[in-house]
Each structure stands twice: as C-alpha cells, then as structure tokens.
Amino acid sequence: PVPSLHQSHLLRELIRTIRTARTQAEEREMIQKECAAIRSSFREEDNTYRCRNVAKLLYMHMLGYPAHFGQLECLKLIASQKFTDKRIGYLGAMLLLDERQDVHLLMTNCIKNDLNHSTQYVQGLALCTLGCMGSSEMCRDLAGEVEKLLKTSNSYLRKKAALCAVHVIRKVPELMEMFLPATKNLLSEKNHGVLHTSVVLLTEMCERSPDMLLHFRKLVPQLVRILKNLIMSGYSPEHDVSGISDPFLQVRILRLLRILGRSDDDSSEAMNDILAQVATNTETSKNVGNAILYETVLTIMDIKSESGLRVLAINILGRFLLNNDKNIRYVALTSLLKTVQTDHNAVQRHRSTIVDCLKDLDVSIKRRAMELSFALVNGNNIRGMMKELLYFLDSCDPEFKADCASGVFLAAEKYAPSKRWHIDTIMRVLTTAGSYVRDDSVPNLIQLITNSVEMHAYTVQRLYKALLDDISQQPLVQVSSWCIGEYGDLLVSGQCEEEEPIQVTEDEVLDVLEGLLVSNLSTPVTRGYSLTAIMKLSTRFSSVNRIKKVVSIYGSICLQMYSHSLQALFCRNDSTVVLSKSSLFYRFNLHVLYYLVSLLFQANDLLDLLGGNDVVPVIQTTLPTKPASAGGELLDLLGDLSLSSRTSLSLSPFLSLTHSFTFFLSTVITIHATNTTEADMTEFVFQAAVPKTFQLQLLSPSSNMVPALNQGSVTQVIRVLNPQKQQLRMRVKLTYTHKGSPVQDLAEVNNFPPQSWQ
Amino acid sequence: MIKAILIFNNHGKPRLIRFYEYFAEDVQQQIIRETFHLVSKRDDNVCNFLEGGSLIGGSDYKLIYRHYATLYFVFCVDSSESELGILDLIQVFVETLDKCFENVCELDLIFHMDKVHFILQEVVMGGMVLETNMNEIVGQVELQNRMEKSEGGFSAAPARAVSAVKNINLPEMPRNINIGDINIKVPSLSPF
Numbered sequence: 001p002v003p004s005l006h007q008s009h010l011l012r013e014l015i016r017t018i019r020t021a022r023t024q025a026e027e028r029e030m031i032q033k034e035c036a037a038i039r040s041s042f043r044e045e046d047n048t049y050r051c052r053n054v055a056k057l058l059y060m061h062m063l064g065y066p067a068h069f070g071q072l073e074c075l076k077l078i079a080s081q082k083f084t085d086k087r088i089g090y091l092g093a094m095l096l097l098d099e100r101q102d103v104h105l106l107m108t109n110c111i112k113n114d115l116n117h118s119t120q121y122v123q124g125l126a127l128c129t130l131g132c133m134g135s136s137e138m139c140r141d142l143a144g145e146v147e148k149l150l151k152t153s154n155s156y157l158r159k160k161a162a163l164c165a166v167h168v169i170r171k172v173p174e175l176m177e178m179f180l181p182a183t184k185n186l187l188s189e190k191n192h193g194v195l196h197t198s199v200v201l202l203t204e205m206c207e208r209s210p211d212m213l214l215h216f217r218k219l220v221p222q223l224v225r226i227l228k229n230l231i232m233s234g235y236s237p238e239h240d241v242s243g244i245s246d247p248f249l250q251v252r253i254l255r256l257l258r259i260l261g262r263s264d265d266d267s268s269e270a271m272n273d274i275l276a277q278v279a280t281n282t283e284t285s286k287n288v289g290n291a292i293l294y295e296t297v298l299t300i301m302d303i304k305s306e307s308g309l310r311v312l313a314i315n316i317l318g319r320f321l322l323n324n325d326k327n328i329r330y331v332a333l334t335s336l337l338k339t340v341q342t343d344h345n346a347v348q349r350h351r352s353t354i355v356d357c358l359k360d361l362d363v364s365i366k367r368r369a370m371e372l373s374f375a376l377v378n379g380n381n382i383r384g385m386m387k388e389l390l391y392f393l394d395s396c397d398p399e400f401k402a403d404c405a406s407g408v409f410l411a412a413e414k415y416a417p418s419k420r421w422h423i424d425t426i427m428r429v430l431t432t433a434g435s436y437v438r439d440d441s442v443p444n445l446i447q448l449i450t451n452s453v454e455m456h457a458y459t460v461q462r463l464y465k466a467l468l469d470d471i472s473q474q475p476l477v478q479v480s481s482w483c484i485g486e487y488g489d490l491l492v493s494g495q496c497e498e499e500e501p502i503q504v505t506e507d508e509v510l511d512v513l514e515g516l517l518v519s520n521l522s523t524p525v526t527r528g529y530s531l532t533a534i535m536k537l538s539t540r541f542s543s544v545n546r547i548k549k550v551v552s553i554y555g556s557i558c559l560q561m562y563s564h565s566l567q568a569l570f571c572r573n574d575s576t577v578v579l580s581k582s583s584l585f586y587r588f589n590l591h592v593l594y595y596l597v598s599l600l601f602q603a604n605d606l607l608d609l610l611g612g613n614d615v616v617p618v619i620q621t622t623l624p625t626k627p628a629s630a631g632g633e634l635l636d637l638l639g640d641l642s643l644s645s646r647t648s649l650s651l652s653p654f655l656s657l658t659h660s661f662t663f664f665l666s667t668v669i670t671i672h673a674t675n676t677t678e679a680d681m682t683e684f685v686f687q688a689a690v691p692k693t694f695q696l697q698l699l700s701p702s703s704n705m706v707p708a709l710n711q712g713s714v715t716q717v718i719r720v721l722n723p724q725k726q727q728l729r730m731r732v733k734l735t736y737t738h739k740g741s742p743v744q745d746l747a748e749v750n751n752f753p754p755q756s757w758q
Numbered sequence: 759m760i761k762a763i764l765i766f767n768n769h770g771k772p773r774l775i776r777f778y779e780y781f782a783e784d785v786q787q788q789i790i791r792e793t794f795h796l797v798s799k800r801d802d803n804v805c806n807f808l809e810g811g812s813l814i815g816g817s818d819y820k821l822i823y824r825h826y827a828t829l830y831f832v833f834c835v836d837s838s839e840s841e842l843g844i845l846d847l848i849q850v851f852v853e854t855l856d857k858c859f860e861n862v863c864e865l866d867l868i869f870h871m872d873k874v875h876f877i878l879q880e881v882v883m884g885g886m887v888l889e890t891n892m893n894e895i896v897g898q899v900e901l902q903n904r905m906e907k908s909e910g911g912f913s914a915a916p917a918r919a920v921s922a923v924k925n926i927n928l929p930e931m932p933r934n935i936n937i938g939d940i941n942i943k944v945p946s947l948s949p950f
Contacts, residue, residue, distance in 0.1 A: 012869045019868075055872050062775050062871065064787045084906045091875055098780045121902050131884040132778065156898065163883045193889045200886055239891065241846070248890040251843050291842035326805035331841055362804040 009034075011055045018063075031065050042073055050077060051085050054092050061095060071096050071103050078110045083122060086114070090125045099135035108138050115145040123149070123157055131164035139168040143175050150182040155191035162186070162197035166204045176205055176212070187222050192239055192246050195226070199252040206259050217260050220267050224274045227253050231281060247288040254278070254295040261303030268304040275300055279312055287327075290320070294331050301339050311346050314339065318350040326362055333357065333368035340375045351376050355385070358392045363399075370400060374407040382415040386425060394432050401436035405429050409441060419452045420498060423459050431466055434473025442478050449483060458498040460487040465502070467512055472521045478529045481516060484509060485533025489540040506541045510534065510550075517554055527554075669720065669752075672713040673706055673734070681706040681736040681743075686716045689731045695721035706736070728752045759885045760844075761819065762789065762834040763878065765867065770794035773829065773867040774874050778885030797823050797830055807841050824848045828864050850890055851881055857896045876902065 009017075014034060021027035038053045054073050061067035074096060077089025097104045107129070114126035127149065130142060146168055149161035169176045179201070186198035202219070205212040230245045239246040257275075261268040278296045283289040293316055300313040317339075320332030336354070340347045354376065357369035370392065377385045386408065393404045408429050416422035426445055429437065449459050463480035471477055484491065488509055494501035516522050516530040531554055538547045675681050684704045690696045702715040720728060730752070734745040765774040772790055781789065796808055808821040822844045823832040831848050835841075852862075858877055859866040867874055880895045882888060889895050 011872070015869055059871055061783075062772050064783075066783065082909050083902075084909050087876065087902070087906065088872065091872065091879075095776075100780065119905075121898075121905060128879055128883050159888060160883060163886050163888055166886060167884050192891060193894060196890065197886075197888060238893070246890070247846065248843065248887065251840055255840075287842060288846050291840060291846055294842050295840055326803070327807065327842065327845065330805040330807055361801070364805060364807065364809070 014056045051088050054088050090129045094132050127160040127164045131167040136171045139171045143168050155194045159193040159197040162201045196249050199256050203256045220270050223253050241288050242286040244288050250292050251295045254299050258299040258302050265304050314346040321353045337372050355388050377411045379415045401433045405433050405437045419455050430476040434476040437475045442475050445479050446482050456487045457490040457496045460491045461496045474526050477526050481529040481533040485536035488537045506543050669718045671716045674713045675706040678708050679739045680708045684736040687733040693724045760835050764832040767828050854892050854895050
C-alpha cells in the first residue's frame with residue numbers, strides 16, 4: 001500500500017511544517033494531525049518508517065507534547081538489527097522512559113545482547129543507555145557485563161564502561177566491590193578519555209566508602225606522576241587546549257587528590273610539591289588555566305597542606321579578585337568565603353580588594369563581597385570597614401539591605417570603639433535603611449540604648465531630630481518613641497553634652513508623638529509604642545491633662561489594634577526569632593501591651609472586665625479567651641513578663657514581686673506565690689489590706705493551687721491607688737490547705753521597691 | 759553531576775533538552791521556562807553563574823550558561839562540578855558542533871535535533887563528563903554516521919540534509935540567523 005503522506009514525512013519536513021504555524025493553536029493542530037498519522041503507522045507495525053516516526057515524536061516531545069505512545073516503539077527499534085534503528089531507539093528510551101515505568105525492564109535483554117555486540121558502537125549505545133537510566137534490577141543483572149567491558153583494551157568502550165560502573169554503584173552500592181579488581185590498572189591507560197572516566201570512577205568509590213578511600217590512597221604517587229607528565233610534557237597537539245595539556249584531566253586528578261589527601265598527613269605531603277608546581281607554573285591568561293588553578297587552590301585548602309602552600313593558595317585567590325573576568329572574581333570570592341574562618345589572617349591581606357568588589361555590578365559578586373567583608377571586620381579595622389559597609393548600605397539593592405543592616409548591628413555590637421560611635425552607627429542604619437531592619441532589631445537596640453546610660457541625652461536628642469525629618473521608617477519611629485518615653489525629661493531640659501542641646505518644649509514633644517498616633521504611615525505596633533511613650537511621659541512631664549485626653553481618645557483603639565497585630569505576629573510560622581517566649585522581642589512587646597492594658601484600669605467601668613464575667617468587646621475580640629475569667633488569659637500573658645530591668649524581688653518566703661509600674665496615680669503590681677514544700681497548697685486565697693490613704697483592687701488570681709516544690713506559681717495582680725504618694729505598706733493574709741489541714745499565714749510587706757509607689 | 763543540559767533561543771524556544779534526572783514531562787517544561795526566565799534577564803557583563811531556580815535539585819544547584827548570539831547553552835549542575843570547568847566544557851561542546859556541522863548555526867540545531875543528541879552523547883553520559891577531546895568526539899560521531907549512511911539512514915546524511923535545508927525557501931525565516939563567529943563572540947577563549 002502506498003504510505004500516507006504523513007507517515008513518510010522526513011523529520012525535517014515535519015519541522016518545516018511546524019515552523020510555519022503562526023499561533024500556538026495552529027501548531028497544536030499540526031502536531032495532533034501528525035501524531036494521529038504516526039499512531040496509525042505504529043499500529044500497522046510498519047518497520048520502514050518506525051525510525052523516522054520516533055524521531056519526529058522526540059522532536060514533538062521536546063516542544064512539550066505528549067509522546068508516551070511511542071515508548072514501546074523505541075523498544076522495537078532497540079531490538080532491530082539496524083544501527084540506525086538502535087540509535088534512535090536508545091535515544092528515545094532515554095528521553096521517554098524511566099525506571100518508574102515497567103516497560104523499561106523489557107530493555108534488559110536487548111541491552112544485554114548489545115553489550116556483547118560485535119560492533120563497538122552498538123555496545124557503546126547499550127553502555128550509554130544503561131549508564132543513564134538503568135534501574136537497580138537492570139544494574140544488578142548487567143553489572144557483570146559492565147565489569148567485563150571495564151577490562152577491555154578498546155578505549156572507546158572502556159571509558160564508557162567506567163561511567164556506566166559509576167551509575168551501577170550509585171544504584172546498587174553493594175556491587176562496588178566487584179569493580180575493584182578492574183580498577184587495578186585503569187591508571188596505566190594511555191588514552192585520556194579512559195583516564196578521565198577512570199578518575200571519575202575512583203572518585204565515586206572513594207567518596208562512597210571509607211574502606212575504598214583507604215585502599216586507593218596508595219594511588220597518590222601514580223596520580224602525582226600523571227599530573228606531572230601533563231604539566232611537564234611539551235606541546236602535545238592531541239590534548240592541547242589553549243596551550244595546556246588536557247586541562248579537564250588535570251582538574252579531575254586534582255579533585256581526586258583532594259579527596260585522598262583530606263585528613264591524611266602522608267598523602268598530603270606526597271602531593272605537596274606537585275600542587276606547588278601547578279600553582280606556580282600554570283598559565284593564567286585563559287579560562288582553562290584558571291580552572292586548573294582554582295581546583296588546585298580548593299585542593300590545597302582542603303588537605304593538610306603546610307602553611308606556605310596555604311598562603312600561596314590564598315594569594316592566588318587574591319590575584320583572581322583582580323582579574324577582569326567576572327567568573328574568576330566570583331569563584332575567588334566563593335572560595336575565600338569558605339576559608340576565611342580557618343585562614344583569617346591570610347584573607348585579611350586582601351581586604352581592600354574584597355571591599356572594592358562591593359561596588360561590582362554583578363549581584364552575586366556583591367553578595368559574596370558583603371558576606372566576606374563582614375567576616376573580616378575586627379577591632380582594628382572597624383572604623384574603616386564600617387564606613388565602606390554603611391556606604392554600601394546606602395546604595396545597594398533592597399534585597400541586600402536587611403542582611404547588611406543586621407551585619408552592621410552585629411559588627412558594631414562586637415567591636416564598637418566607643419558608645420557614641422555605636423549609637424551614631426545605629427542611627428545611620430535606621431535613617432538610611434530603617435524600613436529594612438529586622439523585627440527583632442528594635443528591642444535589641446532599645447536594650448543597647450538603655451544600657452548606655454551616659455548616652456541617653458544624646459541618643460534621645462538625635463532620635464527626636466530624626467523623627468522631625470522622617471516618620472515613615474517604622475523601626476526608627478519605634479525606637480525613637482521608646483526613647484522619648486523614657487528620657488523625654490532629658491530632652492526638654494536640654495542636658496545633652498555630646499552635641500549642642502536643642503530647645504524643645506513638652507508640647508512640641510507631645511505634638512510629635514501624637515502625630516505618630518494619627519499618621520497613616522504608622523503601623524499598629526508603632527502606634528502602641530507612641531501611645532506608651534505618651535503614657536510614660538505623664539510621670540515626667542507636667543502637661544498631664546493633655547496626656548490624659550490623648551490616652552482617653554486613643555487608648556482602647558490602640559490596645560485593640562496592638563494586640564491584634566501582636567497576635568498575628570505570634571501566630572506567624574516564619575519568624576523564629578519572635579516566637580520564642582524568652583526572646584527579648586516577645587517580652588518587650590508584652591511590656592508595651594501591659595502599659596496599654598493598664599490604662600483600662602483608669603476607666604472605672606472597665607475595671608470589672610479583668611476580674612469578672614462582664615463581656616467587654618475590646619478584650620474579648622483581641623485576646624484568646626477561655627470561657628472562665630477573661631482575666632486569667634491576660635494574667636498568663638502578664639505573668640510572663642519579667643523584663644531584665646525589673647528583677648524579681650522577694651517580699652517574703654512565699655511571695656515575690658515580678659513587675660510593677662506606675663501610671664498616673666495608680667500602680668499595678670504583679671505578685672507571684674510559690675511553694676517550696678513537698679505538698680501542694682490548695683484552696684489558696686490571697687487577701688491584702690493597705691493603710692487608709694490607699695485604695696486597693698485585686699484581680700482574680702491565676703489559680704487557687706500553688707504546686708509543690710516550685711513547680712508553678714499563682715499570679716496575683718493588684719492595683720493600688722496612691723493619691724498621696726505615700727510609701728506602700730501592705731498586710732497580706734494567705735489561707736490555704738496543706739497536707740489536708742487548713743493553714744493561715746499573715747505577713748507584713750514593707751519592702752516594696754520605691755518605683756512601685758513613687 | 760550535570761543534572762540537565764538545555765539549549766534554547768532568545769525567545770525561549772527549546773532547541774535541545776536533555777535531563778539526567780527524572781522529571782515528569784510538565785515539570786520539564788516548567789524548568790525550561792523558569793531557566794529561560796532567569797537567564798534571559800541577565801546583563802551581558804555579569805558572571806555566567808546563577809543560583810536560584812527552585813525546581814531542580816533544591817539548594818545544591820547552579821546554572822552555568824553561555825550566550826552565543828541567538829542561543830543560550832545552559833548546564834544545570836550540582837556542587838560536585840567545577841564552575842570554571844563547566845564553562846570550558848560548554849565551549850568544547852559548541853566547537854564540536856561547529857566542526858560537525860561546518861560553521862554551525864541555529865538552523866542546524868533546529869533541523870538536526872537528533873544528531874545534536876548523538877554528539878552530546880559522546881561528550882556527556884549519565885550526567886558525567888565522558889570525553890573532552892574534540893577530535894575524538896568528532897571522529898567517533900563521524901564513524902557512527904557512516905554506519906548509518908551505509909544502512910541507508912532514515913533521513914539522508916547530515917551534510918546533505920544541511921545543504922538541502924539551506925536551499926529550501928523559507929520566506930518567513932530571516933536568512934542571517936547564526937551563532938556568529940564563535941572565536942570572536944567568546945572573548946575569554948582563544949581560537950582553537
């Protein structure tokens with residue numbers, strides 16, 4: 001029968017047709033037509049055209065069209081006697097099949113036969129296919145054939161057998177042993193292709209098995225000899241690449257030497273000379289030479305080389321940094337990054353070149369230069385390095401800013417030459433890259449500022465001035481708000497020593513803070529900070545009425561938004577820094593929350609909500625609440641609170657005060673009751689009485705059982721109204737059941753810290 | 759290990775695709791698209807190494823590429839390969855193609871995808887470098903082609919096919935698409 005037009009199409013005719021398609025849809029239509037024709041041809045079991053039809057199918061597969069219906073046809077081609085058929089058949093098998101399909105097992109017999117074929121190119125096809133996609137079963141079945149071919153004198157087959165063996169070993173590691181005898185004289189080969197793949201095979205075996213590694217260590221002298229011959233031999237046209245004899249083989253050998261020399265003194269010593277020779281004699285004007293040098297450097301750094309050799313290696317990397325070729329600079333920086341810890345001093349010598357790479361246009365090079373620069377910062381070069389890094393921070397792409405800012409903070413913390421320099425550096429980062437600093441930077445910085453007591457006036461002044469310029473960068477605004485809240489008194493009294501003190505009034509400060517509250521640039525967290533700052537200033541400023549007004553207007557909204565965002569923050573899965581309850585960030589935000597909550601104490605009609613069952617929308621919607629007292633949840637939160645600046649104060653053997661602060665005329669105190677005896681205290685009730693000038697309100701305690709042996713505590717929050725600012729004294733009565741008997745304990749507590757009532 | 763070798767043109771049309779690790783068909787096409795996207799937006803004066811690309815190999819995975827006029831040659835490798843070495847290997851492959859096709863151009867790759875695969879098979883096998891000596895590779899390919907020819911082949915000898923193709927009137931195809939003089943386009947390597 002006359003074959004249909006399509007099935008006899010040459011591959012090139014199909015390609016030409018498809019290329020005339022003007023749209024994707026047109027192309028799809030052509031392909032579908034062609035596939036239909038090919039399918040029917042396959043069904044007719046037409047041997048003549050099977051080959052070219054599979055070729056067409058592979059072309060269409062490359063374009064993304066399904067071709068699985070050709071899988072079996074590939075197998076038929078493989079089984080054919082014609083080399084042409086086998087060539088396409090094996091290619092098709094490699095492109096369309098994989099071991100997940102049962103069909104592939106049908107190849108096993110064909111491959112076995114072809115491995116023993118009289119034509120080496122057929123054997124080559126079989127080795128190639130087995131080495132690409134052979135499944136474990138196939139490898140097990142045919143490993144013996146591969147091993148035989150590994151010993152042949154036919155170099156074309158021998159080199160393929162070596163790589164095929166690598167695949168077999170990867171699939172079936174237990175078979176590694178069987179290839180050991182064949183490796184005996186692999187390195188005596190003259191053919192470079194065989195040498196190359198043999199080294200690959202040896203490398204694979206050494207990497208997989210410590211025993212093999214030990215066994216092959218004795219090959220080091222032979223490898224060194226081969227390498228030496230490559231370097232010393234004159235021009236050899238057969239292997240020459242840009243004036244270097246077989247650079248690919250040199251690189252392979254160097255890599256194997258690296259593996260053999262690692263953690264072995266004797267092997268490392270045996271290769272010392274050749275490494276030095278390669279390092280000094282290799283021509284560097286071409287990429288192939290640099291590839292060899294690069295591999296040499298990596299080997300020197302990885303084995304137990306003597307220090308002179310290591311310095312030589314690092315100097316090579318230093319020279320690479322000055323190379324015009326970006327690729328060379330890239331690999332140099334990558335390698336230096338790996339060695340900066342172990343050979344720090346040697347790398348330091350190239351510091352200025354590394355810093356210059358910060359200005360490179362290539363993003364990958366810039367990133368490595370930045371990482372390396374931070375690794376090289378120390379007490380001696382901090383000022384100079386920081387100048388460069390801050391300049392980099394100013395001008396770099398946004399993708400770098402967060403990491404760079406973190407790096408600057410870390411370096412400054414470790415090596416700051418003075419407190420003033422430290423604060424200035426922080427200011428610089430906050431003002432230039434303020435929106436990119438990490439969430440946890442804010443509490444860390446605040447901690448730092450708090451601890452630099454003599455810099456408080458200077459810091460608050462600088463931060464205040466920064467706020468006047470720009471309120472869009474949230475971390476900056478948050479840190480500034482905090483400082484103004486803490487040190488606002490220093491600000492208005494103009495006490496700055498480090499620079500010219502500015503004149504600013506209480507009203508101006510409050511204007512700025514209020515501005516933050518209303519600005520739509522401020523996030524809820526920022527608003528929480530600024531409101532907290534305003535509240536704190538009530539004890540430092542005299543414009544109390546103004547503050548009261550602000551608080552009453554914004555208080556509950558702030559609290560709601562703040563706790564919302566806080567909750568969202570703690571429910572995030574990606575922020576590992578933030579979520580740890582011991583982290584400064586967590587404790588810190590609770591502190592602010594605490595402030596905001598406390599203002600609710602001021603509104604009498606809201607007082608009950610924390611102690612009783614009244615449903616109040618504000619708290620209910622923002623905090624997770626248990627069906628029982630809503631106060632309990634909040635108490636858990638508040639009970640966690642123990643900022644480093646307020647340490648636990650023991651009031652009596654049982655009781656300790658963990659937190660207190662004063663807001664307007666009231667003080668909120670958190671007391672913990674603990675039990676060191678070996679029995680629980682149940683039905684625990686806390687009662688307190690205070691002198692007449694005070695008023696007292698007790699929230700519901702967190703529970704009525706104090707576990708034995710310090711396994712837990714009961715938290716009791718007390719609000720004390722102290723209009724006359726007298727020293728707080730309290731009589732405390734504790735009633736509980738202990739070992740079955742009721743107990744009553746009376747205590748007089750007079751050692752409240754001054755800040756709890758002043 | 760070389761995980762994949764991709765050749766596509768400036769518009770992302772694939773000219774040769776070879777994966778040495780199993781990927782489902784649709785993932786393969788995704789990888790091609792993603793790789794093209796990453797590589798095509800690179801400036802000419804940045805380095806030839808790219809990290810990123812999430813589909814192959816996770817984090818131990820780099821793209822090493824060379825751009826010759828209308829074609830990108832991209833090798834996707836893991837950390838066991840030397841970056842500079844792979845650059846040289848790409849050069850070897852391209853110059854081998856040049857020798858096999860006599861001043862290779864994109865058209866040759868388009869119409870002889872199978873032959874390009876056969877040549878590649880003599881350079882890289884199972885994701886590992888097999889042979890780097892150009893003359894060896896070309897010689898072995900030649901011998902195999904002769905075997906095919908003597909059997910009648912399935913679509914005439916390559917040399918004839920190439921000239922036949924070059925003579926076909928393809929009105930919508932600009933006639934001057936080619937890789938260009940390789941020696942000139944690759945400034946850091948000297949002519950062989």
